[in-house]
Amino acid sequence: MPTERITFQGHGGDTLAARLDLPEGPHLATALFAHCFTCGKDIPAARRIAARLAAMGIAVLRFDFTGLGHSEGEFANTTFTSNVADLKAASAFLESRGMAPSLLIGHSLGGAAVLRAAPEIASAKAVVTIGAPFDPGHVTHNFGEALDEIAAKGKAEVLLGGRPITLGQEFVEDVRAETLGPIIANMKRALLVLHAPRDEIVDISNATQIFTAAKHPKSFVTLDDADHLVTDPSDAEYAAEVITAWAGRYLKLTPPAPPIGAPEGVVRVKEADPNGFLQDIQNGPYHHAVADEPLAYGGTNRGMSPYGFVASGLGACTSMTIRMYARRKGWPLEGIAVDVTHDKVHAQDAETAKDTRVDRFKRRICFEGNLTQDQITRLLEIADKCPVHRTLEKGAQIETELALCPEMLKDMGEG
Template sequence: MPTQQITFPGHAGTQLAARLDLPEGPVLATALFAHCFTCSKDIPAARRIAGRLAAMGIAVLRFDFTGLGHSEGEFANTSFSSNVTDLIAAAQYLATRGMAPELLIGHSLGGAAVLRARGGIPSVKGVVTLGAPFDPGHVAHNFAGALDEIDTRGSAEVSLGGRPFTISRAFVEDIRSATLGTAIADLNAALLVLHAPQDAIVGIENAAQIFKAAKHPKSFVTLDGTDHLISRARDAEYAAEMIAAWAGRYIDLSPPAPPPGAPEGILRVSEVSPDGFLQDIQSGPDHHAYADEPLAYGGSNLGMSPYGFVSAGLGACTSMTVRMYARRKGWPLQGIRVEISHDKVHAQDATTGNPSRIDQFTRVVHLQGELSAEQRSRLLEIADKCPVHRTLEHGAKIVTRLQSHPAAA
C-alpha cells in the first residue's frame, strides 16, 4: 500500500501532518479518518482500517489534529470545535486534489467530530463512528480531577496515556456546550455505528443515543470484546472488514475497464502488517478474501494458505466445468462436490533424471443425481478439461517485474 506523507493548513493556519494511504490501483473513492482524543493518525486501528479500505480502492487521509503527533500548533489552544474545523480543512485539501471525501470515519471523540463536521463537507455519502460519545463533554472524565484547577486558574496540566497535556478552560467550556443531536438528525448521509458493549471509556449507551438520533439509512455493528482503542489486531481486522463491506453499498466503487488481456481485471494482494503473514486479497471492488498461514507456521490463521487458494481454484473450476457440460447435455445432475488435497510426492524429473518432489493435487468428484454409468464416466473425463486443471498440468509462464513507488513515510 503506497503512502504519501503530506501536510496541509489547519484551522489556525499551522501545518497539519497527514498520511494519504493509496490503493495499489486506481482510486475509486476517498475517506477521511479522525483519530481519538489525544491519539494520533498512526494508532493501530487507523492503520488497519486505512489499509483495508485502500485494498478495495478507497484512498484514506488520516491526520494529526492541531498540536498532536507531528502536527504544528499548541494543543492547549485547541477545542472540539477546532477539531471539526481541522476536519473540514482536510476535506478541502482533498478536494483540491480532485479527491473530495465521500466517507468520514471517526474514532472516539473523532467520531463525534465527524458527525459535527459532515454538514461542512457536502461530498460525504457515508459516516462511520467507532466508540464515539453522543456528548463530546464525555471526554472530561479523562481529567475530572483537574476540573476545579482548570476552572480556577484557566488551565491545568494533566497526564493522559502517560503523556502531559495542557487542558484549557476554553476547551472544557467548548465540549460542555457542544451538542450533536441536531447534527446527527440532519446528517443526510448513511450512518454506521460500531461500538463495544464492554467499552469502559465510552459506554454503549452512547451508541444507542447516536443511533436513535439518526435517520435511516443507519446501521449498528457490535464490536463485542473489543477495548476502546481497538488495540488487538483481530478486533481491528473485524472493524475494518465491517466498514469495507458497508461502504460498498453507499459509495460507487465501479472500477475502470480492465486492461487488454486481463478480462477479469487485476487481482491485488497487499500485506496487512510486517508482522505475521496476513494478506488482503482484493479482486475488483466486490470480492475480498484473506490469505494467511497456520499458527504453527507463524501466521494468525485468519485465511486460507496460498496453496489452499490454488486448491480452491482447481475445485471451483472443476465443479463449474462439469456443471456447464451437464447443463448443455440436459443430464439430471443434481449436485456437485469436489474435494481437493495437496501434497508433495517423489517423482523422476523428466529433464535431468534426478529424483525430485512435485506437487500432487488429489481430486475426488462427487456427483449427485440419477446419472447412468456412462454419464458419470463422461463427466469425470470432462473434469480433466477444466482450464485450471490444464494450467496446473501444463504449467504457465510467470513474468515478474518490480514496480517502483515514491518513498513511503
C-alpha cells in the same frame, strides 16, 4: 500502498501534518479519517483501515488535529468546535486536489467530530464511527479531579485512554454544550457504528444512542473484546474488514476496464504484517481475501495458505465447469460439492525450496439430483476439462519482472 506526506492549514492557520494513503491501482474514491483526540494519525487501527481501503481503490487522508502529533499549535487552546473546523479544512484541502471525500471515518471524539461535520461536507455519502460518544460532553467524566484544576487555572493535564493530554476550560465548556442528536437524525448519510462492549472510556450505550438517533441506512457492529484504542492487531483487522465490506455498498465504486493482457484484472497481493505472513489479496474494489500461514509456522492463521488458495481455485473451477455443462445439457443437477486435498505444506516447501516430488491434488466430487449413471460418468469427465485443472496438469510459464515501488524510487534519489 504509496503514502504521501502532506501539510495543509487548519482552522486557525496552523500547519497540520497529514498522510495521504493512495491506491496502487486506480483511484476510485477518497476517505477522510479523524483519529481520537489522545492519539494521532499513525495509530495501528488507522493504518490498517487505510491499507484495506487503499487496496479497494479508496485513498485515505489521516491528519493530526491542531496541537497533536506533528501538527503545529497548542491543543490546550482548541475546542471541539475548532477540531470540527480542522476536519472541514481537511475536506476542503482534498476537494482542492480533486479528491473530495465520500467516506468519513472517526474514532472516539474524532467520531463525534465526523458526525458533527458530515452535514456540512457535501461530498460525503457514508460515515463510520469507532468508539464515538453520542454526547461529546460524556468524555468529561474521564477528567476526574482535573476538572477543578482546569476551572481554577484555565488548563490542566488529563489522562484519556492512558495517555496524557492538556485541555483548556474553553474545550470543556464547548464539548459540554454540544448536542449531536438532531444532527445525526438529519445527517442524510449512510452510517456504520462500531463499538466495543467493554470500552471503558466511552460506554457502549453511546453507540446505541447514535444508532437510535440515525435514520436508515444504518448498521451497528460490535468489536467484541477490543479496547478503546483498538490496539490488538486482530481487532484492527476485523474493523478494517467490516468497514471495507460496508463501504463498498454505499460508495458504488466503479473500477476501470481491465488492462490489455489481463481480462480478469490485476490480482494485487500486499504484505499486511511485516512481523508475520498476513497478506492482503485484492482483485478490483470488491474482491478481497487474506492469505496467511498457520500458527505453527509463525503465521496468525487469519487466512488460507498459498497452497490453500491453489486448492480452492481447483475446486471452484471444477464446480463451475460442471455446472456450465449440466446447464447447457438441461440435466437435473441440483447441487455440487468438491473437496480438494493437497499433500504438501506451503511453509515447509518455502523453507526447503526443493522439488522432491510431483504435487498431488485429490478431488472428491459429490452430485445432488436425479442423475443417471451415464450422466454422472460424463460429468466426472468434464471435471478434468476445467481450465485450472489443465493449468496444473500441464504446468505454467511464469514471468517475473522488478517493479520499482515509490519507496524504492526515493531510496534511489528519484522521488
